[in-house]
Amino acid sequence: VTPVLLAVDPVPWARAQMAFTLAAHIILVPLGVSWAFMALVANYRAIKKDDADALELAKRWSKYMAVTFAVGAVTGTVLTFEFGLLWPNFMDRYGAAFGIPFAIEGLFFFLEAIFIAIYIYGWKRLKPWPHFWTGVPIVIAGIGGTASVVAANAWMNEPAGFSLDNAGNVVDVKPIEVIFNNAFPYETVHMLVAAYLVGGFLVASVYAAGMLHGRRDRYHKLGFTIAFTVAAIATPIQMLVGDEVARWVYNNEPIKFAAIELVPKSSDDVPETLFGHLNDDGTVSGGIEIPGLASFLSDPADGTSTEIEGLDSFPEDERPTTGEANVVHLAWDVMVGLGTMLTLLSVWYGAVWLFRRRLPESKWFYRAASLAGVASVLAMEAGWVITEVGRQPWIVFDYFKVKQAATGNEGVWVTFVVIALLYLAVAVTLVLILRAMSRRFRAAGEAQRDDDAPYGPRPVPSTARPREKEPVS
Amino acid sequence: VSDVIAVVLFFGITAYALFGGADFGAGFWDLVAGGAERGDRPRSMVDHAIGPVWEANHVWLIFVLVVLWTSFPEAFGSIMLTLFVPLSLAALGIVLRGSSFAFRKEVYRTSSRRNFGAAFAISSVMVPFFMGTVAGAIASGRVPAGGVAGDTWDSWINPTSMLGGVLAVTVCAYLAAVYLVWDAKRFGDDEMVEYFRRRSIGAAVVTGVVALVGIWVLYDDARYVFDGLTSRALAFVIISGIGGVGSIVLLVRANHRGARIAAVGAVASVVIAWGVAQWPYMLPETLTVSQAAAPDPTLWTVLVVFLVAAVVIVPSLGLLYVLDQRGLVEIEEAAPRN
Numbered sequence: 001v002t003p004v005l006l007a008v009d010p011v012p013w014a015r016a017q018m019a020f021t022l023a024a025h026i027i028l029v030p031l032g033v034s035w036a037f038m039a040l041v042a043n044y045r046a047i048k049k050d051d052a053d054a055l056e057l058a059k060r061w062s063k064y065m066a067v068t069f070a071v072g073a074v075t076g077t078v079l080t081f082e083f084g085l086l087w088p089n090f091m092d093r094y095g096a097a098f099g100i101p102f103a104i105e106g107l108f109f110f111l112e113a114i115f116i117a118i119y120i121y122g123w124k125r126l127k128p129w130p131h132f133w134t135g136v137p138i139v140i141a142g143i144g145g146t147a148s149v150v151a152a153n154a155w156m157n158e159p160a161g162f163s164l165d166n167a168g169n170v171v172d173v174k175p176i177e178v179i180f181n182n183a184f185p186y187e188t189v190h191m192l193v194a195a196y197l198v199g200g201f202l203v204a205s206v207y208a209a210g211m212l213h214g215r216r217d218r219y220h221k222l223g224f225t226i227a228f229t230v231a232a233i234a235t236p237i238q239m240l241v242g243d244e245v246a247r248w249v250y251n252n253e254p255i256k257f258a259a260i261e262l263v264p265k266s267s268d269d270v271p272e273t274l275f276g277h278l279n280d281d282g283t284v285s286g287g288i289e290i291p292g293l294a295s296f297l298s299d300p301a302d303g304t305s306t307e308i309e310g311l312d313s314f315p316e317d318e319r320p321t322t323g324e325a326n327v328v329h330l331a332w333d334v335m336v337g338l339g340t341m342l343t344l345l346s347v348w349y350g351a352v353w354l355f356r357r358r359l360p361e362s363k364w365f366y367r368a369a370s371l372a373g374v375a376s377v378l379a380m381e382a383g384w385v386i387t388e389v390g391r392q393p394w395i396v397f398d399y400f401k402v403k404q405a406a407t408g409n410e411g412v413w414v415t416f417v418v419i420a421l422l423y424l425a426v427a428v429t430l431v432l433i434l435r436a437m438s439r440r441f442r443a444a445g446e447a448q449r450d451d452d453a454p455y456g457p458r459p460v461p462s463t464a465r466p467r468e469k470e471p472v473s
Numbered sequence: 474v475s476d477v478i479a480v481v482l483f484f485g486i487t488a489y490a491l492f493g494g495a496d497f498g499a500g501f502w503d504l505v506a507g508g509a510e511r512g513d514r515p516r517s518m519v520d521h522a523i524g525p526v527w528e529a530n531h532v533w534l535i536f537v538l539v540v541l542w543t544s545f546p547e548a549f550g551s552i553m554l555t556l557f558v559p560l561s562l563a564a565l566g567i568v569l570r571g572s573s574f575a576f577r578k579e580v581y582r583t584s585s586r587r588n589f590g591a592a593f594a595i596s597s598v599m600v601p602f603f604m605g606t607v608a609g610a611i612a613s614g615r616v617p618a619g620g621v622a623g624d625t626w627d628s629w630i631n632p633t634s635m636l637g638g639v640l641a642v643t644v645c646a647y648l649a650a651v652y653l654v655w656d657a658k659r660f661g662d663d664e665m666v667e668y669f670r671r672r673s674i675g676a677a678v679v680t681g682v683v684a685l686v687g688i689w690v691l692y693d694d695a696r697y698v699f700d701g702l703t704s705r706a707l708a709f710v711i712i713s714g715i716g717g718v719g720s721i722v723l724l725v726r727a728n729h730r731g732a733r734i735a736a737v738g739a740v741a742s743v744v745i746a747w748g749v750a751q752w753p754y755m756l757p758e759t760l761t762v763s764q765a766a767a768p769d770p771t772l773w774t775v776l777v778v779f780l781v782a783a784v785v786i787v788p789s790l791g792l793l794y795v796l797d798q799r800g801l802v803e804i805e806e807a808a809p810r811n
Contacts, residue, residue, distance in 0.1 A: 070575035084553030092550025096767030099543025121802035
């Protein structure tokens with residue numbers, strides 16, 4: 001039986017599905033990595049200073065985390081499947097090397113899943129300090145898990161620690177070199193700081209919006225302060241890290257760098273082009289050019305005489321297409337532009353705190369802060385677009401191309417459509433449910449749900465129903 | 474080393490069947506619990522039983538996939554290439570199951586709870602079914618090695634795959650019912666103890682019948698595995714049979730702790746029997762374990778990670794289960810703040 005399916009080239013659909021599911025999953029990643037840390041800050045304060053607001057904050061955050069972590073866990077699982085479903089030849093050929101960081105990631109994911117369960121569900125019956133400590137492994141696992149996954153991605157950019165035999169099979173694997181490849185430290189630090197930056201801004205933006213709506217009680221201010229402080233510390237650090245990473249890319253991944261800076265032909269005194277568009281004939285049109293800046297930033301020691309290799313230095317089938325180069329360049333502008341604005345916002349916050357020892361009072365600050373969550377997510381997504389699209393057409397740089405890696409299943413377009421619809425539904429529901437939870441938390445004194453039972457009737461009189469599921473002990 | 478890693482892999486598959494499988498099985502009982510009123514209490518039991526532990530249990534699946542693709546990349550690539558359809562459906566089911574379960578806990582309106590509950594319950598049956606068809610496809614030698622795709626449809630719509638799918642669903646339901654008896658007892662709900670006791674006996678009988686029918690299916694359709702089950706894996710088959718029958722007897726006599734051990738033994742031996750019966754093949758009769766294996770340094774790394782996991786993860790999991798069994802971690806009811 002072979003039902004008639006529209007047979008379509010799977011490669012573009014496989015790329016689209018991978019990009020879409022990754023882009024969706026990565027929004028949840030910063031929450032998984034940094035929210036536990038923020039909850040622990042509140043939790044620590046609650047215990048140390050007997051602060052009821054902080055305690056309530058930590059509790060509620062952990063309840064939101066329970067939902068976002070569940071969605072993050074299953075969307076992450078989809079990615080695990082997709083490595084094989086979409087790129088079976090890649091896994092077949094390179095799994096022996098590429099898989100190693102994931103083996104370690106599995107360890108951290110286990111740890112995270114176990115302790116997040118204990119922490120989230122342990123509020124009622126664990127003692128305060130032991131309960132607090134059950135949250136610490138979540139933070140450690142978040143950092144370790146991020147480093148492991150990013151190590152695998154870094155390996156795709158800077159493959160190391162293996163050689164190929166005549167048949168093209170991976171031999172002589174050196175696990176340490178696979179993990180600690182050249183790109184590993186740069187990508188890992190960049191992503192870890194991003195996780196704290198985005199997580200902080202996302203959480204803070206919700207409280208900023210609440211404060212704009214007049215909810216300026218201590219509870220909201222505390223929630224805002226903890227999250228925004230984390231973000232405001234991470235943001236300037238990220239600018240320095242990003243600068244370092246860009247210079248490393250200039251030195252080590254010249255093709256990607258040529259796409260980033262939109263450099264068609266090798267030359268010195270390369271301008272920094274804001275926006276603009278690369279044409280197929282190798283000219284750049286539109287955009288604002290800042291003379292010599294790209295060269296200067298690439299190597300300040302040599303200044304504007306720094307030579308930058310252009311796209312035409314590389315064979316056409318081994319570099320991003322014109323369209324891809326434009327995508328990379330636009331993503332670069334978006335990332336750096338939003339990063340700069342977020343830095344200014346962080347400086348504003350820091351300056352007010354430094355000189356006045358209080359939160360900013362300007363409405364404009366909170367308007368900006370309530371947009372910072374979305375802005376930081378966009379910046380992070382743009383960053384991943386740069387590294388991924390900038391590596392095209394390779395899946396393992398200089399070894400294996402995306403089109404060689406892809407599955408031959410012509411039905412990929414179907415799974416892409418189904419998964420896109422499912423993810424959209426899940427995303428909308430997730431936001432609605434988080435909002436409903438927040439409203440419910442706020443609605444003090446309102447009838448609280450008496451029973452956890454699914455399908456249970458509305459919680460009418462609480463005495464009408466026996467509390468059958470309470471443990472007897 | 475590859476043999477050792479193959480054992481590690483099957484250890485992971487067994488753990489996923491015993492822990493993750495029971496969570497899916499709980500979804501099966503949620504599905505058949507009846508209308509909103511009637512199904513209220515069993516569903517509440519399911520919520521409380523799997524709520525704190527399902528994510529940790531789910532990680533065994535990640536463990537299995539990661540060990541498979543790192544240690545036996547050719548087998549992983551071949552399985553994923555041929556079994557694109559059932560594995561995509563399983564992945565979708567996993568998203569649906571996890572998110573709808575998490576969402577259901579946080580909504581109040583009966584209609585919303587019913588919708589999320591239905592999505593949770595149906596996907597809980599879907600996932601083990603499609604995973605079972607995958608196991609059947611591998612066992613019956615329908616996944617060719619070497620980067621060549623087998624038939625998109627026949628590879629998993631065939632007698633052995635259907636057996637695998639149905640058996641996976643019944644095994645999960647059986648395990649879950651036996652565990653839920655225990656949980657109901659823990660929560661001091663005698664009525665639910667009886668409710669799940671009756672159902673676990675029923676599930677055990679159905680699973681046994683499916684397994685017996687399966688012998689003929691395998692004889693006809695998966696000869697290599699059949700021969701293995703009746704020779705080198707025979708001991709495990711017998712243990713499994715004893716465990717299954719034993720658990721029924723113990724359930725009838727209301728020995729819940731004994732029944733649980735017997736059920737775990739029965740299910741674990743079925744999974745192990747499958748592995749032993751396939752030996753030495755990763756993909757029966759086309760790709761052996763040693764042919765599929767990654768270079769030694771990779772395998773050693775996986776082994777070291779596994780040993781670290783044994784030292785770090787096992788005690789952590791133990792902590793979670795102990796806290797869970799003592800009722801120290803539990804789903805809280807939403808408490809509005811004053």
